[in-house]
Structure formats: structure tokens, C-alpha cells
Amino acid sequence: MLSKTKRLLFEKQAEIAKAIAHPLRIAIVDFLKDGEQCVCDIAEHIGAERSNVSRHLSVMVNAGLLGFRKKGLKVIYKLKTPCIVDFFSCVSDVLKQQVRDNEKLLKAL
Amino acid sequence: MLSKTKRLLFEKQAEIAKAIAHPLRIAIVDFLKDGEQCVCDIAEHIGAERSNVSRHLSVMVNAGLLGFRKKGLKVIYKLKTPCIVDFFSCVSDVLKQQVRDNEKLLKAL
DNA sequence: TTAGTATATGAGCATATAATCACATAGTAA
């Protein structure tokens, strides 16, 4: 059986994973990997409402994925833990495997 | 603005991330990293109902994270893409950073 | 055949998440 500590760890990890698990948030991370950006530019880049983007950003800040600083009127967000980007190389592996599986299926027809 | 292709890619990636983003599913992945297991043993190990575990497993199979084979009455699940485990090393980095941030806060009191 | 075991799944309910709109706040600039 799982220990209490392990249970707690898995819950923390799930919180972080959840904070990544949304298409717009992934788009934001992908945009921020090239450098920090303000809310308005992020919103324009991913094509979503500012209020919506603002909420997604705060989800990721709360999860510890992003940091921010204020500069005049603007709030500028940046990736806090660059390894998040590595996560997507694994996700890509999963996607590639899916494609291979589909090819197998096709050939079997 | 984002291309249609990028949008689609981010959605696929989000699906995969979502499939990981649950404490019980993370516990399952953690259990399976040491080798394939049947539903009943997984359920016992993580301390959850079989029907519930069965659902979580099918979520991960659909996402392409797990594969399975049938052996008599049992269905045996295994990790399909071992790099999923690496994902957690990044998550751990985020958690460690959170701890460091909290320590900073404490010292500032 | 019957009984038993492992797994999967439909229905129902509770909760969580996401998007939108309207409004509030905070800084800038005239």
C-alpha cells in the first residue's frame, strides 16, 4: 500500500501536471520558452481573451511553473523552471508512438 | 498568431498531459515503472476500487501512455513510453523550487 | 452445467474546470 508521504507527493505532482494540461497553457509555455512576455502580447499571440489568458497565467503561477514581474502597467510572465519544455519532448515521443501504432493498423487492413 | 497545425499539436499534447494529471494515475505510472501489473494488483497497491482503477487505466491507454495484454482472466498493463517517468524529474524540480521559494519567504519574516 | 473471479462499463451524482461578461484596480499621461 502507498505511504501517506507518497500519496501527498502524487497529489502535488498531479497539481503541477494539471497546470500544464490545457492547450492554451501549453501554447503559453511554448511562447514563453523564447523569453518573457506581457499578458497582452501572450493574448494576442495565442488568440484568446485577455481575461481568460490572465486566469490561465495565474493557474500556472500558483502551480510554480511561472514567475512574473510588473513593469508599469504591464505584468510580464516568464518560465520559472525551464525543464517544463523537456516535458514536451516526452509527450512528442508518445505522439510519435501513436502514429507508428496507427501505421501498423493501416498495414494490417 | 498560432498556426492551425500548432493549435492541433497543443491540443494533442494537452490530452496526453491530462491523462497523467491525476494523483491515482501518477501512482499507477509510478507502480508500473517497475514492471507490468494486472488491474487487481494495481487496485490493491494504490488502495482504490477496481472499477475506478479500470477507468483510470483506460484513460491512459486512450492517451497512448499504457499498453495491455490479456492473460486468462487478468488484464496486464504496462508503460508504453518509459520517458513518462522522466516527466516526474521535471515536476520534482518544480516542487524543489517551490520549497526554496517558501524558505525565502520564511527568512524574510 | 453452475459458481466464482477479473475486468469493463452504463447511470447517476457531485465536484472541478473553462469561458465570457461586467466591473474593479492600478498605473500612465495629458
Add this chain to the structure above:
DNA sequence: TTACTATGTGATTATATGCTCATATACTAA
């Protein structure tokens, strides 16, 4: 001061997710 801009947030609604119970399916063994 007023007007403007960037951001954040409360309220609402729609949708998604997760859990439980009951039931269905499939295999085993007597």
C-alpha cells in the same frame, strides 16, 4: 483632475471529470 490602458477577478453558465453502485462480459474450474 480626467481619460486611457493593462490586468485581475466576481458571477454566471456550460462542460468535463471523477467516484460509486449495479450490472455485463469473459474466462476458469469444478
